Amino acid sequence: MPDAADPAPMNAPSRRKFRREGEERRRQDLIEATLDCVAEYGLQGATLRTIALRAGVTAGLIRHYFPGKEELLQEAYSALVGRMTEQAKAALVMGDASPRQRLAAFVTANLNAPIIDARVFSLWATFLGRANADLTLAHAHREGYLGFRNEVEAVVAEVLAAEQRRPDASQLRHHAIAINAIIDGLWIEGCLAGEMFSPGELAAIGIKAVEAELGLAPLEHDPEK
Amino acid sequence: MPDAADPAPMNAPSRRKFRREGEERRRQDLIEATLDCVAEYGLQGATLRTIALRAGVTAGLIRHYFPGKEELLQEAYSALVGRMTEQAKAALVMGDASPRQRLAAFVTANLNAPIIDARVFSLWATFLGRANADLTLAHAHREGYLGFRNEVEAVVAEVLAAEQRRPDASQLRHHAIAINAIIDGLWIEGCLAGEMFSPGELAAIGIKAVEAELGLAPLEHDPEK
DNA sequence: AGGCTATTTATACACTTGCACAACAAGGCC
DNA sequence: GGCCTTGTTGTGCAAGTGTATAAATAGCCT
Incomplete structure (x- = not known):
C-alpha cells in the first residue's frame, strides 16, 4: 500500500x-x-x-x-470556547429529573472527564492570559462566562422554587456567582492536579459545597436512587 | 540639568x-x-x-x-509565586481575633486589591498555561497551591474547634479544598471582570459561601463591631 | 589623579518567524 | 481524454529572535 x-x-x-x-x-x-x-x-x-x-x-x-495568524488564533479560541460552553450546558438537558438532581448532575459533569482535562485547561489559561491586552479574547470570554452563569442561575431558581423558597434577584445572582466560583475553582484543581483526588471526589465536594451554599438540607440515605 | x-x-x-x-x-x-x-x-x-x-x-x-532567557523567566515566575503566597498568607496574621474573624479577614483580603489584580491574573494564567509542558512551572505551582490550602485547612480546624466540632481528617481536607476553590473562583471572576461587582461584593459572597460550606450559623446583627 | 576591573554597551551572527508569490497538480467539467 | 479552476506546494524575503563577543566606560582602590 x-x-x-x-x-x-x-x-x-x-x-x-x-x-x-x-x-x-x-x-x-x-x-x-x-x-x-x-x-x-x-x-x-x-x-x-x-x-x-x-x-x-x-x-x-x-x-x-x-488572512493571517491572528485570525487563525481568534477562530481557534472561539471554537474552544464554543465547545466548552456547549459541553457544560449539555449536562443540563435531562428530561425527567428534579431540579436538585439536575443541579447535582450539572456539577458532576463539570468536574469529571472530558471537562476536567489538562489540555483544555492549558488552552484556557494560555488564551485568558492575553485577555487583558486582547479585547477580542476578553469579549469572547465574557460571553461564555455570562452564558454559563445564567444557566447556573436558572437552575438555582428552579431548585429553590421546588423548595418553596422565594429568593430576590440579588440573592439569586449571588448564589449563581458563588456556585460558578465553586465549579471553576474545583475545575482548575482537577485539571492541574487530577491525580491528587480520587475519582468522583471533586464532584462530591462540589455537590456538597453547592448544596451548602443554597442551604439545602442534606439527603439522608438517598431515598430512591 | x-x-x-x-x-x-x-x-x-x-x-x-x-x-x-x-x-x-x-x-x-x-x-x-x-x-x-x-x-x-x-x-x-x-x-x-x-x-x-x-x-x-x-x-x-x-x-x-x-544564563539565558529560560532562567530569567523561571526566576520571574518564582518571584511572582512567592509574592502571591506571601500576600495571601499575610492576611492570616491577626493578633487578637476569633478564628471565625480571621477566616473572614482572610477571605476578604484575598478578594480585594491588591490580590484582585488584572496584571497578576494575566501573569498567573500565562505561566500556568505552560504548566503542562514545563515541569518546573508545574512544581512551583503545586508548592504554592498546597501551601495555600494547608493554611486554609489550619484556619478551618481552628474555626470548627471553636464551635465544639470535631471533623475528621477527610472532612477537614474536603472543606479546605472547597474553600480554596471558592476563593480561587471568585478571585478569577474579580480579576477578569472586576467592574461587574460592587466594591466588597465578592468578599461578601465569599464569606457567605465559606461559612455555608462550614455550616456556621449566620451572625444575626454583628454583635459588637 | 591614575589605573583596574567588572558592568554595560554595541555589533555580529545564525536561525526562526510571518508573509508574499510563482509554480504546480488534483480533480471536476465538457 | 484534455482543459481549467483552484487548492496546494515550495521558495524567497525582510524583520525579529536569542546568543556570543569585542569594545568602552563608570566607579572604586591606592
Missing part, C-alpha cells in the same frame, strides 16, 4: 503528493492543529510551520484559508 | 551613558521588567530587547545576570 510519509525516494525534484480536501474540513483541521500546538508549545511555539506540520499540510496553505 | 534620555545630539559615534547598579538591584529590576512584559505582551512578546528596554538597559546586559 502507498505510504504517504515517504520523504524523498528519488533524487529528482519530486514534489510532495497531496489531496484536495473540502474547505470546511481543512479549516477544521487547521483550527484543531492550532489548538494542539498552543496546548503543547504555548502561543510562542504555535508557529505557522508547526501548525501546518501538525495538520499535515505546508505552511503556505494557511494563508489560503485565513 | 542633564537629561539621560537624550538620544544622539552629536553625529559623532556617541555611546549611551549608563550607571552601574548593584547586582541585587539590577536582577530585581530585570525580573520586574520581565513580569511587566509578560503581563502586557505575553510570553511571545517578552523578548530580551523589550525586557531590556523596559528595565532601562540594553539587551546584552541580561546575559550578564542570567
Whole structure:
C-alpha cells in the first residue's frame, strides 16, 4: 500500500503528493492543529510551520484559508470556547429529573472527564492570559462566562422554587456567582492536579459545597436512587 | 540639568551613558521588567530587547545576570509565586481575633486589591498555561497551591474547634479544598471582570459561601463591631 | 589623579518567524 | 481524454529572535 510519509525516494525534484480536501474540513483541521500546538508549545511555539506540520499540510496553505495568524488564533479560541460552553450546558438537558438532581448532575459533569482535562485547561489559561491586552479574547470570554452563569442561575431558581423558597434577584445572582466560583475553582484543581483526588471526589465536594451554599438540607440515605 | 534620555545630539559615534547598579538591584529590576512584559505582551512578546528596554538597559546586559532567557523567566515566575503566597498568607496574621474573624479577614483580603489584580491574573494564567509542558512551572505551582490550602485547612480546624466540632481528617481536607476553590473562583471572576461587582461584593459572597460550606450559623446583627 | 576591573554597551551572527508569490497538480467539467 | 479552476506546494524575503563577543566606560582602590 502507498505510504504517504515517504520523504524523498528519488533524487529528482519530486514534489510532495497531496489531496484536495473540502474547505470546511481543512479549516477544521487547521483550527484543531492550532489548538494542539498552543496546548503543547504555548502561543510562542504555535508557529505557522508547526501548525501546518501538525495538520499535515505546508505552511503556505494557511494563508489560503485565513488572512493571517491572528485570525487563525481568534477562530481557534472561539471554537474552544464554543465547545466548552456547549459541553457544560449539555449536562443540563435531562428530561425527567428534579431540579436538585439536575443541579447535582450539572456539577458532576463539570468536574469529571472530558471537562476536567489538562489540555483544555492549558488552552484556557494560555488564551485568558492575553485577555487583558486582547479585547477580542476578553469579549469572547465574557460571553461564555455570562452564558454559563445564567444557566447556573436558572437552575438555582428552579431548585429553590421546588423548595418553596422565594429568593430576590440579588440573592439569586449571588448564589449563581458563588456556585460558578465553586465549579471553576474545583475545575482548575482537577485539571492541574487530577491525580491528587480520587475519582468522583471533586464532584462530591462540589455537590456538597453547592448544596451548602443554597442551604439545602442534606439527603439522608438517598431515598430512591 | 542633564537629561539621560537624550538620544544622539552629536553625529559623532556617541555611546549611551549608563550607571552601574548593584547586582541585587539590577536582577530585581530585570525580573520586574520581565513580569511587566509578560503581563502586557505575553510570553511571545517578552523578548530580551523589550525586557531590556523596559528595565532601562540594553539587551546584552541580561546575559550578564542570567544564563539565558529560560532562567530569567523561571526566576520571574518564582518571584511572582512567592509574592502571591506571601500576600495571601499575610492576611492570616491577626493578633487578637476569633478564628471565625480571621477566616473572614482572610477571605476578604484575598478578594480585594491588591490580590484582585488584572496584571497578576494575566501573569498567573500565562505561566500556568505552560504548566503542562514545563515541569518546573508545574512544581512551583503545586508548592504554592498546597501551601495555600494547608493554611486554609489550619484556619478551618481552628474555626470548627471553636464551635465544639470535631471533623475528621477527610472532612477537614474536603472543606479546605472547597474553600480554596471558592476563593480561587471568585478571585478569577474579580480579576477578569472586576467592574461587574460592587466594591466588597465578592468578599461578601465569599464569606457567605465559606461559612455555608462550614455550616456556621449566620451572625444575626454583628454583635459588637 | 591614575589605573583596574567588572558592568554595560554595541555589533555580529545564525536561525526562526510571518508573509508574499510563482509554480504546480488534483480533480471536476465538457 | 484534455482543459481549467483552484487548492496546494515550495521558495524567497525582510524583520525579529536569542546568543556570543569585542569594545568602552563608570566607579572604586591606592
